[in-house]
Amino acid sequence: MDYRQSIGFFTGPSKLPHPEFLPVARRIAAEGIVLLKNENHVLPLSPQKIAVFGAGAVDFVTCGTGSGYVSTPHVVKVLEGLHNAGFETEGTSWQKRYASALKKADQKDKSITKLQRIYSGMHTILDEIPVTEEDLSACHCDTALYVIRRQAGEDYDRKAEKGDYYLSDQEEENLRKVSSYFRHTVVVLNTCVMEADFIETMPGIEAAFLIGQGGSEAGNALADVLTGKVNPSGHLTDTWAKKYEDYPSSSTFGNNDGNCDQEDYNEGIYVGYRYFDTFGVEPLYPFGYGLSYTTFTQELLSFEADWKQVKAEIRITNTGTRAGRHVVQLYVSAPEGKLDKPYQELKGYAKTKELKPEESETLTIAFPTESLSSYEEETASFVMEKGDYIIRIGNDSRDTQAMAVIHLDETAVLRKVKNHLKPDHPLQELKAPGRKPEEVHPLFTVRLNSEKCETIHGVSPEKKTVEDPAVPDATLVDVAQKKVSMPAFINSLDEDVLCRLVCGTGEETPYHVPKRAKKKYHPVKAPTSSGATTSLFTDSLGIPNWLLTDGTAGCHIALCGAVSWPVGMVIAQSWDPENARTAGQCLARELAYYHYSVLLGPALNIHRNPLCGRSFEYYAEDPVISGLTAAASTEGLQSASGISACIKHFCCNSQETNRLEENSTVSERALREIWLKGFEICVRKAQPHTLMTSYNKVNGIHTSSNRELLTDILRKEWGFEGLVMTDWGTASDKAEDLMAGNDLIMPGCDAGILKAALHGLAPEFEKDGWVKVQIIKVFGGFITKHVEHWNSFELRKDGPDTVSTTVAAKKKLNPKVREAVKNGMAEIRENPDGAKTIVYHGVNRGQTLTKEALKTSASRTLEQIMHSLSFQMMMHQ
Ligand code: BGC
Numbered sequence: 001m002d003y004r005q006s007i008g009f010f011t012g013p014s015k016l017p018h019p020e021f022l023p024v025a026r027r028i029a030a031e032g033i034v035l036l037k038n039e040n041h042v043l044p045l046s047p048q049k050i051a052v053f054g055a056g057a058v059d060f061v062t063c064g065t066g067s068g069y070v071s072t073p074h075v076v077k078v079l080e081g082l083h084n085a086g087f088e089t090e091g092t093s094w095q096k097r098y099a100s101a102l103k104k105a106d107q108k109d110k111s112i113t114k115l116q117r118i119y120s121g122m123h124t125i126l127d128e129i130p131v132t133e134e135d136l137s138a139c140h141c142d143t144a145l146y147v148i149r150r151q152a153g154e155d156y157d158r159k160a161e162k163g164d165y166y167l168s169d170q171e172e173e174n175l176r177k178v179s180s181y182f183r184h185t186v187v188v189l190n191t192c193v194m195e196a197d198f199i200e201t202m203p204g205i206e207a208a209f210l211i212g213q214g215g216s217e218a219g220n221a222l223a224d225v226l227t228g229k230v231n232p233s234g235h236l237t238d239t240w241a242k243k244y245e246d247y248p249s250s251s252t253f254g255n256n257d258g259n260c261d262q263e264d265y266n267e268g269i270y271v272g273y274r275y276f277d278t279f280g281v282e283p284l285y286p287f288g289y290g291l292s293y294t295t296f297t298q299e300l301l302s303f304e305a306d307w308k309q310v311k312a313e314i315r316i317t318n319t320g321t322r323a324g325r326h327v328v329q330l331y332v333s334a335p336e337g338k339l340d341k342p343y344q345e346l347k348g349y350a351k352t353k354e355l356k357p358e359e360s361e362t363l364t365i366a367f368p369t370e371s372l373s374s375y376e377e378e379t380a381s382f383v384m385e386k387g388d389y390i391i392r393i394g395n396d397s398r399d400t401q402a403m404a405v406i407h408l409d410e411t412a413v414l415r416k417v418k419n420h421l422k423p424d425h426p427l428q429e430l431k432a433p434g435r436k437p438e439e440v441h442p443l444f445t446v447r448l449n450s451e452k453c454e455t456i457h458g459v460s461p462e463k464k465t466v467e468d469p470a471v472p473d474a475t476l477v478d479v480a481q482k483k484v485s486m487p488a489f490i491n492s493l494d495e496d497v498l499c500r501l502v503c504g505t506g507e508e509t510p511y512h513v514p515k516r517a518k519k520k521y522h523p524v525k526a527p528t529s530s531g532a533t534t535s536l537f538t539d540s541l542g543i544p545n546w547l548l549t550d551g552t553a554g555c556h557i558a559l560c561g562a563v564s565w566p567v568g569m570v571i572a573q574s575w576d577p578e579n580a581r582t583a584g585q586c587l588a589r590e591l592a593y594y595h596y597s598v599l600l601g602p603a604l605n606i607h608r609n610p611l612c613g614r615s616f617e618y619y620a621e622d623p624v625i626s627g628l629t630a631a632a633s634t635e636g637l638q639s640a641s642g643i644s645a646c647i648k649h650f651c652c653n654s655q656e657t658n659r660l661e662e663n664s665t666v667s668e669r670a671l672r673e674i675w676l677k678g679f680e681i682c683v684r685k686a687q688p689h690t691l692m693t694s695y696n697k698v699n700g701i702h703t704s705s706n707r708e709l710l711t712d713i714l715r716k717e718w719g720f721e722g723l724v725m726t727d728w729g730t731a732s733d734k735a736e737d738l739m740a741g742n743d744l745i746m747p748g749c750d751a752g753i754l755k756a757a758l759h760g761l762a763p764e765f766e767k768d769g770w771v772k773v774q775i776i777k778v779f780g781g782f783i784t785k786h787v788e789h790w791n792s793f794e795l796r797k798d799g800p801d802t803v804s805t806t807v808a809a810k811k812k813l814n815p816k817v818r819e820a821v822k823n824g825m826a827e828i829r830e831n832p833d834g835a836k837t838i839v840y841h842g843v844n845r846g847q848t849l850t851k852e853a854l855k856t857s858a859s860r861t862l863e864q865i866m867h868s869l870s871f872q873m874m875m876h877q
Contacts, residue, residue: 014073016561017593021586022074022217025563027230028579029214029221031325032570035232035291036208037199042143042184043207044228044293047086049141052079053178054171055128056147056190057091058099063213063553063564064616066154067530067600069121070554070564074216078147078188081219085227090139094131102126119558125151127163131174136181144182145226146175150191157254157656158611160244165611166195179204188222192569193238193610197284210236212573213616215553215564228293231324233351234573235290235396237620238607239273242284248275248430253609254657261658265666268429269673271608272621273397274342278432287621288329288346288396290573294320294357298328300393301362303404303444307414307453310347311366312404314393318355327351327575328393330365331400332372333435335387337411339374340432344392344400346624347371351576369448370456371624372406373414375672382415384408386450390440405442410450415458417717420708423665424700459716467491475517475542477875480866490859495758495851497537499751501858502738504531505545506729506748507776507785515540522877524870526595529557531728531747533865544874546865548646548746552601552617555590562590568603568629572619577632584636588643597868598644598690599637604630604678605694608654623674627681634686642869644689647682649727650714651675651703653694660731663697671698680718689722689864693742695730702732710741723860735849743857749787750774756791757849764789765805769838770814792845797824799842809834 016022035043060077063070082089106124116122148171152158162168167175179185179202187199187208199208209232214221224230244250248267254260270278273287301313316326328351331344348365355361372389373382386408394400470491471484478484490498496511523535523545535545550556553567565571565583572580580602591599603614607621619626634645652664652675666675682688691714693704703709704726714720725744726737734749735757752774755761764772772789793803807813813828817838820826829837865871 014559014561016072016074016563018563018586018589019074021563021590024582024586025215025565026217026220026224028571028574028583029218029566030224030230031574031576031579032212032214032234032566032572033221033225033232034210034234034236034289034573035225036196036210036285037206038291038293039206043186043226045143045226047227048143049088049090050082051090051139051141051144051178051182052082052147053091053094053131053144053174054147054149054188055098055126056149056188057145058095059102059126059149060147060219061149061151061190061213062215062218063121063567064153064614065120065122065151067550067556068153068552068567068614068617069119070215070551070556070562071118071121071559072216072554072564073561075564076217076219078145078219078222081221081223084220085223087223090141091135091144093138094135098129101129120153122153127168128170128174130170131177136177142182143184143186144178145186145188146178147188147190150194152192152613152616154614155656155659157613160250160256160611165244167198172198175202186226192615193240195244196240197242200284212570213553213567214570215566218566228322231293231322232290233292233325233327235288235327235575236285237287237569237572237622237625238610239276239283239287239397239621240285241276242282244610246276246281246283247609249609253611254655260662263655263662263664264427265664265670266428266430268427268667268670269340269342270430270432271606271674274345275430277343277397283398286396286398290327290396292324292326294318294322294324296320296326298393300403300443303391303446305369305406305446305448307369307448309366310369310372310406311364312391312393313362313364315360315362316352316355317360318357321357323354323356325352325354328363328365329395329400331392331394331397333390333392334372334374335385335389336435337385337387339376339383339385341374342432343435344397346397346622349575349625370414375669377419377668379413380417380419381413384412384414386411388440390438402438402440403442404444404446405440406446406448408448408450412450412453413455414453415456417458418712419668420712421668421671421699421706423667424663425665427665427667429667429670460719462711462716473516476862476866477517477542479862480871486859486863490855490862493858495755495854496751497541498854498858499754500534500536501543501861502743502754502854503734503745503751504748505534506531506746507750507787508534508536508748509751511536511751513537513540517542521874524595524873527557527560529555529596530600533744533861538874542874543862543865544870546598546868546870547596548598548600549591549594549596550600552603554587555594555596557594557596560594567616568619569616572625572629575625577628580629580633581636584633584645585639588637588640591643592640592869595869595873597642597870598646600646600648600692602630602633602645603648604682605649605651605653606674606678612654613656614653623677624681626678627685630678630682631685634682634688638686638689642867642872644864644868646690646692646725647679647688648692649694650679650691651694651709652698653696659695661697663700665699676713683714683718683720687721691720691722691724692727693724693730695727702730704730704742705732705736705740707740715741723864733848738849738857739853743860750776752789753787754849754854756789758847758851758854760845760847761791763791763793763803766814767807767811768814769805769807769817769836792848793840794843794845795820795825795840796842801844802839802841803844804837804839806831807836807838
């Protein structure tokens with residue numbers, strides 16, 4: 001047995017199944033790099049002798065931790081990338097000392113568990129050690145590269161502290177020494193957003209790159225842009241503030257205000273550049289910013305708009321001396337009116353192919369006219385208020401030119417919906433200061449007539465499950481072969497089967513059904529990863545297990561070989577959705593190699609605050625770029641037969657601190673224009689097969705249990721046809737989840753819980769007076785779960801109902817009973833015969849799950865399984 005199997009994982013081969021994808025990963029990583037500074041045109045560099053310092057030179061970060069981690073056998077770090085490109089590197093004495101200090105610290109560190117190391121990619125993050133005079137004088141070159149790295153991931157947020165959001169004192173001292181010693185210093189940020197003012201203020205730093213976490217080929221990609229083999233064309237997808245306090249959510253984010261239970265989104269619609277640009281706060285680097293080694297001009301050739309679409313044709317010409325790609329960004333300033341408006345919003349963008357010097361290309365940016373509307377809560381409608389819509393075209397949010405105007409005579413209602421997701425308490429939302437009047441000399445003016453606008457009534461009725469009489473001996477294979485309808489098959493299954501179909505295998509208990517299938521079907525085998533549905537009914541009913549794996553930047557399959565793709569933020573920074581599509585297509589093939597049908601990604605939560613530990617997995621602070629990138633990634637993944645994307649985490653998963661219980665209070669307008677918008681774009685454009693809800697609550701309700709979110713908005717307004725699953729181990733009530741329109745409980749729950757909810761069963765007690773507890777081993781035995789069978793009774797101090805049980809005179813009470821008494825949830829009454837009656841207080845909730853909801857969820861789950869790779873594999877065994 002090898003080490004990997006000894007720790008409980010069933011693993012596969014640890015070499016890459018598709019090494020031919022590495023050049024693709026390299027290209028995408030290079031295109032996602034943002035050149036932040038290039039004073040005196042110090043870059044590009046021809047291969048030469050170069051000194052390399054900074055923790056990232058040794059401890060390079062290729063991806064995040066947690067489910068976003070990819071355990072890949074192939075990583076090209078900075079030094080290797082430089083060597084591959086022909087550089088000779090110096091600074092070796094410092095690198096060696098740091099590597100050995102890191103190794104020692106990591107070996108001593110007992111705070112990180114074996115599971116966290118292997119499965120989540122965590123290790124000790126050590127502060128730098130001093131760069132000495134000897135380290136410097138051993139270098140004989142002009143240029144130093146200083147690599148700053150930050151690690152982050154699931155389940156913990158970053159901190160606004162030195163060594164995390166800020167440079168550590170040691171980093172600052174080292175950087176000062178290095179930048180004053182060498183003629184040229186180039187900073188490399190192997191990070192997400194951090195305080196980077198030093199790039200502009202510290203003397204000697206002439207150039208800087210943001211490389212983010214670029215995956216397996218990140219070192220080669222960095223060398224490509226450093227040498228100019230690839231001309232940098234990445235742009236920021238976040239505003240980089242001068243100081244942390246400039247972000248509007250900074251004072252309350254996570255635990256910043258000592259309260260991590262409640263988060264008021266008082267910034268309203270003013271997230272990211274919408275805030276900075278509207279409130280006149282000067283950023284360090286604006287949203288959309290990125291430099292190139294060449295120059296471009298952009299010329300608006302045509303501009304059209306009707307009630308369907310807005311379309312602009314822009315000619316881009318490379319006016320410099322090097323070939324390169326250019327991103328053109330289109331922002332719109334909507335007129336001020338009854339509703340508050342941000343100064344401007346990104347509505348579309350496009351990227352050229354590689355243009356040679358003097359070469360031109362005409363790009364088209366087109367987007368639905370509806371995206372110019374704002375959500376009016378009062379009337380539950382998307383409206384365009386009358387006035388001038390100024391079209392700005394440029395290079396970043398602070399570098400645009402007003403080039404066209406759409407003039408609307410009267411306010412028009414574009415879409416009517418229903419009010420949903422009202423805040424659970426009043427918010428004090430920011431209000432925009434009045435805008436200064438602006439004189440615009442547009443090249444094109446289009447007039448829209450409000451009378452010609454046809455209002456869309458945007459709510460369709462809920463799809464009801466068709467009732468078909470049960471076909472008793474049917475299998476899923478019969479349904480796939482269209483011999484039997486799905487409802488007829490579902491109606492032939494008993495409750496125990498249905499309950500096991502709507503949850504993963506995490507807490508599965510055995511259940512046997514008589515064999516109906518005429519052939520022998522076998523469950524699909526695969527190395528361990530994030531989750532699976534049941535294989536209990538493969539042989540009997542022809543229902544294969546359906547395998548789901550993280551993650552957002554590659555297959556998170558324990559200790560198996562897979563490409564670590566550039567993380568979401570880096571892919572989005574390329575401002576080319578085709579990169580997300582290509583990565584998705586490749587990932588689908590890696591998934592299939594390991595027999596997985598679902599990728600638990602892309603993740604497209606909006607960057608609300610730079611301290612969010614999962615920012616690397618998410619794309620941007622803007623919903624348009626997030627939605628379009630996620631749609632392309634989804635289409636790429638789902639272009640492979642039997643493979644599904646799972647967009648996540650729906651919604652407002654903005655922080656990791658207290659992620660299971662935190663409540664985000666958000667206005668309906670901000671939800672619809674910011675927090676849900678990216679998901680809406682992706683669902684309407686790409687119809688992902690599956691979607692994952694988030695852990696947190698929104699407006700007082702767990703998102704996984706929110707019917708307005710999952711049924712009224714997602715399905716009835718946006719037309720989502722797929723399956724909704726919970727995030728892994730949400731704190732929500734499983735029956736409420738299913739009732740809300742969530743179809744699959746992951747990684748699984750005990751079927752008994754669902755059955756109890758169906759029948760409103762009373763709690764089951766042990767002889768010692770405490771409720772029956774089921775011990776379940778999950779995750780290869782690493783985690784033990786205790787499931788308490790309270791069933792339909794909810795233990796609560798001030799609850800109006802009671803349940804009781806009697807403990808015989810000689811029997812010792814379970815200590816938990818005394819604890820419940822201490823907490824005011826139970827009382828002990830002595831009986832004359834010495835027995836004790838324990839009376840528990842709480843709420844008797846009765847039946848909380850309907851058979852109809854259970855059947856609907858089971859049929860949505862089977863619908864996906866039937867079209868999956870698992871099903872294909874079962875059929876071709
Ligand atoms: C994460 C999800 C992930 C799931 C399965 C959860 O903890 O929040 O993003 O897909 O685990 O690994």
